[in-house]
Amino acid sequence: MSDHGNTGYDEWLDAIAEGNAYYLECGNGHGSLPPRRICPECGEGDLEEIPLPETGTVETYTVVHVPAPSFADDAPYTTAVVDFGPVRLTGVTEDGVEVGTDVSAKISESETTGDRLLRFERR
Amino acid sequence: MTGVRIAGVGLTHFGKHPERTGRDLFAEASERAFADSGVSHDDIESLYYGNFMGELAEHQGHQGPLMAEAAGIRAPATRYESACASSGVAIRQAVKDVRNGEADAILVGGAERMNNLGTAGTTEALAIAADDLYEVRAGITFPGAYALMARAYFEQYGGSKEDLAHIAVKNHDHALPNDHAQFQKEISVEQALDAPMIAEPLGLFDACPITDGASAAVLVSDEYAEEHGLDAPVSITGTGQGGDRMALQGRKHLARSPAAEEAAEEAYAEAGIDAGDVDVAEVHDCFTIAEVLALEALDFYAPGEGIGAARRGETTRDGDCPVNLSGGLKAKGHPVGATGTSQLVEMTRILRGDHPNSDAVPDAKTGVAHNAGGTVASATVHVLEVNE
Numbered sequence: 001m002s003d004h005g006n007t008g009y010d011e012w013l014d015a016i017a018e019g020n021a022y023y024l025e026c027g028n029g030h031g032s033l034p035p036r037r038i039c040p041e042c043g044e045g046d047l048e049e050i051p052l053p054e055t056g057t058v059e060t061y062t063v064v065h066v067p068a069p070s071f072a073d074d075a076p077y078t079t080a081v082v083d084f085g086p087v088r089l090t091g092v093t094e095d096g097v098e099v100g101t102d103v104s105a106k107i108s109e110s111e112t113t114g115d116r117l118l119r120f121e122r123r
Numbered sequence: 124m125t126g127v128r129i130a131g132v133g134l135t136h137f138g139k140h141p142e143r144t145g146r147d148l149f150a151e152a153s154e155r156a157f158a159d160s161g162v163s164h165d166d167i168e169s170l171y172y173g174n175f176m177g178e179l180a181e182h183q184g185h186q187g188p189l190m191a192e193a194a195g196i197r198a199p200a201t202r203y204e205s206a207c208a209s210s211g212v213a214i215r216q217a218v219k220d221v222r223n224g225e226a227d228a229i230l231v232g233g234a235e236r237m238n239n240l241g242t243a244g245t246t247e248a249l250a251i252a253a254d255d256l257y258e259v260r261a262g263i264t265f266p267g268a269y270a271l272m273a274r275a276y277f278e279q280y281g282g283s284k285e286d287l288a289h290i291a292v293k294n295h296d297h298a299l300p301n302d303h304a305q306f307q308k309e310i311s312v313e314q315a316l317d318a319p320m321i322a323e324p325l326g327l328f329d330a331c332p333i334t335d336g337a338s339a340a341v342l343v344s345d346e347y348a349e350e351h352g353l354d355a356p357v358s359i360t361g362t363g364q365g366g367d368r369m370a371l372q373g374r375k376h377l378a379r380s381p382a383a384e385e386a387a388e389e390a391y392a393e394a395g396i397d398a399g400d401v402d403v404a405e406v407h408d409c410f411t412i413a414e415v416l417a418l419e420a421l422d423f424y425a426p427g428e429g430i431g432a433a434r435r436g437e438t439t440r441d442g443d444c445p446v447n448l449s450g451g452l453k454a455k456g457h458p459v460g461a462t463g464t465s466q467l468v469e470m471t472r473i474l475r476g477d478h479p480n481s482d483a484v485p486d487a488k489t490g491v492a493h494n495a496g497g498t499v500a501s502a503t504v505h506v507l508e509v510n511e
Contacts, residue, residue: 009256032373033257040368060278060377062270063323064262068247071262079262081271081372088372090261099278110262118261 008035013116017107021052023087031086055123056084058101061093073112082120091118126345127221128355129507130228131160132468137336137456138305141238145174145181146193148337149234152461153194156232156339156468161353167341168226170200171217173210173233174460179248180236194339196230204460206252207409209233210338211364211463211494211503217342218362218505227347232339233465235458245333249459252497254370266330266410268371268498270322273412275377277324280427284324287411288315289434291328291453294408297440298450300479305332305456329411334456338465357474359467361396361506363389369500380499383420387493387504391422394489394506398422401506402487403473404444405466407495408451414438417493418446421504440483448473448480463494463503470507 012034015022024032024047026039031050038045061080064071071077080093082103089105097103103120110117133155135148149172157164170191177183187200203213210233217229237245249265250258258268276282292312298304315328348355365385368374375381391397398421406417418429423444432438438446449455449469452462470490472478481487490507 006256040373060271060275062267062274062325063320064264064267064270065320065322066242066246066264066266067262068250068259068264069243070247072243074262077262079267079271081275081377090258090263090370090372092262099274115260 006035013107016105016118021105022049023052024048025050025086033087052105053084054104055102056082056089056105058097058099058103059083059088060099061097071110071112074110080120089118091120093120094122097122124222125224127218127359128343128345128348128353129357129359129467129471130162130341130343130348130353130355131156131158132340132471133159133338134303134465134468135337137303137334137458139238140335143236143335145177145183145186145234145236146189148236148335149190149232149339150193152232152234152337152339153230156230156341160341161351162228162341162343164196166228167196167198167230168228169198169220170194170196170230171203171213172200173203173213173463175204175206175209175235176248176251176459180240190234194230205501206496207407207457207459208463208494208496208501208503209460212501214463214467214505215362215364215503218359221342221344227344229342230339231342231464232337233460233463234337235460236335237333237458238335242333257370257372264322266325267322269410269412270325271371272377272416272498273324276412276415276430279378280430282430284316285312286430286434287329288312290408290411290414291315293433293439294447294451294453297448297480298454301450301455304450304454305334306450306454325410325412331409331452331457334458336456336458336461338461338468340464340467340471356510357471357507358510359505360508361390361394363387363393363504365502367500369497371498379426380416380420380495380502382499383417383493383495383502383504386502387421390504390506394508396489396506400489401444401491402489403448403484404446404491404493405449405470406446406451406493407462408447408453409457411453413495414446414451416499417495421491421493440480445483448478448483466492466494467505474507474509
């Protein structure tokens with residue numbers, strides 16, 4: 001693994017950690033996530049940072065029992081895809097969530113590597 | 124536009140061969156394909172070869188020329204990488220080249236060495252087919268990604284773990300006579316339901332195994348087959364490819380696979396058939412839920428209806444539309460880069476009548492092979508027909 005960061009993505013994690021989560025929106029109202037220059041839906045190039053809705057809804061989730069080595073000490077853990085309206089996000093979440101549970105996006109750390117991790121917490 | 128004939132096919136045994144190199148596996152598969160074809164090595168004009176994780180498993184990039192050398196051909200060679208659909212896209216390129224008159228004889232195939240990485244290493248390696256920033260760093264494994272799709276399917280359409288277990292039982296049953304298969308072992312619904320969880324709701328028996336293996340096929344033009352008096356009774360009459368967003372979170376549907384729907388539509392249109400004309404299918408069941416998504420993408424079932432197909436006995440050996448007579452990825456095994464061509468190999472033999480399960484479909488004339496990459500961000504569908 002490189003020691004270099006990932007411009008665009010790192011700043012996005014910083015913003016979530018500071019309570020200023022955002023997504024990108026093109027002139028036609030399509031949502032996407034950084035790093036991104038072009039709207040993947042329509043090719044529009046003028047993307048604006050828009051505050052991410054505070055609450056999203058769990059659309060699907062799984063409890064992972066067999067992890068990759070980078071999550072060895074985290075397992076078993078729950079991951080979910082959460083619908084925030086203009087975009088969906090994927091992250092770890094509190095155990096016991098259900099489809100339809102309302103959550104917000106936070107930043108935590110992997111127990112295995114200490115790396116920053118998108119985490120959903122119940123509202 | 125000339126037609127594309129399958130002149131010969133070959134497979135290695137699919138299973139645990141951690142000490143065998145990719146080049147050795149591919150050499151064996153291609154040797155069998157040549158022996159089956161009657162085509163001379165000298166006549167091959169290109170190699171299109173699928174491999175997914177050779178850099179991680181063998182510290183080996185640039186595998187095209189390496190595999191041409193292993194197969195004993197002197198021709199330009201290109202490696203195709205589209206995750207688990209790597210050799211599906213390689214076949215598609217070969218079909219286009221033959222049709223366009225670019226070449227009269229092409230070797231296609233794929234290989235993957237996986238068991239030398241172990242379970243944790245393979246789990247990590249397979250995950251590179253997902254979005255690194257938005258999925259892998261969020262703890263997504265491949266079983267995890269398909270588990271997310273399975274839960275979304277259950278929520279949207281209904282279905283249960285027991286429905287999925289019937290798919291595993293069926294595919295294990297189909298693999299019993301297939302000597303190329305990793306598992307020639309009967310399992311029960313109860314065993315599948317009691318198996319350890321990998322990523323809920325998917326357990327061990329919902330997942331394909333970790334497999335080493337290779338596959339190859341020699342494709343030729345109609346003219347080449349006629350000039351050389353080849354016995355090549357099966358043609359590829361349709362090819363289609365579809366694409367979707369890389370990460371699940373970017374998809375319109377979490378419980379459908381639009382990339383495969385597009386691929387099927389294109390392949391059917393080229394072949395001039397519809398789903399009702401298909402007698403038998405090999406589909407990409409890397410996880411049991413993936414077979415359900417495939418059945419619906421291929422339009423064998425409406426969305427929400429495919430989940431019960433195995434339980435109802437419709438996709439079993441003696442059903443109306445037998446699916447994965449080879450045993451599928453589930454029981455035959457899934458050496459990622461070899462899988463697309465292996466489906467072509469199995470389907471060719473089923474249609475020719477020399478597959479151990481050909482007796483189940485003695486009148487089959489039309490078969491379909493469905494190969495999916497990642498969580499179906501890539502998909503190819505090929506239609507195979509017995510020449511009239």
